[in-house]
Amino acid sequence: MLLTIFLVATPFLFYFYKFAPKGVEEWETFFGNITSGGFDNVQIYLHALVTKLTFVLLTGIWFLTSRNWWRYAILIPFTMFLFQLSGVINFKIDYIDEFDFWYSLPIILPILILLVYISYIAGKKSGDSDELKQEVDNEIKKLLSDDL
Structure with a gap:
């Protein structure tokens, strides 16, 4: 239930930056002060932060809920998004999204x-399944034919 609510709220999280005032370098909220860091203003900083955070959360949820054997491939964009998120948070870095791939x-x-x-390994094992598939196809043909 909580996961469903979060997934439904994701588009709203993505556009959270629009609540920040334009052209301000520091924004006082009830969460605390948000500074623009290395960005021109708070709205641009929040846009970069929330975009990266949204992608990290969505790929993390996808990895945790996937039951496919290829789910580890999801870790590749997940690590990229994590490095990009750390680049946004650490505003002393002069570059963002440039060298994250190499790291x-x-x-x-x-x-x-x-x-x-x-x-x-999966390709080698699929050769055995061809015989089984042929048997299943023959059985289906028998069932669907008029020669019962």
Whole structure:
């Protein structure tokens, strides 16, 4: 139930930055003061922050709720979004979204190697399923034919 509410609220979270005043470098809220950091104003900072945070949350939920064997491939964009989010939060970094790929490469490579290996193993095992598929097709043809 909580997951459903969060997923429905995601578009509203994505546009949260529009509540911030334009052209202001510091915004006082009941959560505390929000400064623009390395951005021109608070609204631009919140846009970058909320966009990255939304993608981190959605890919994290997708990874945690997926039951497919390829779910580890979701970790690749997840790590990219995490590095981008850390670049937005750490405003002392002069670049955002430029070198995140190279920093996340040590995490991405083992995942890719694992996925290629799993794909290879799954491809080898699918040869056995051709015989089973043929038997199932023959049984369906018998059931659907008039020769019962």
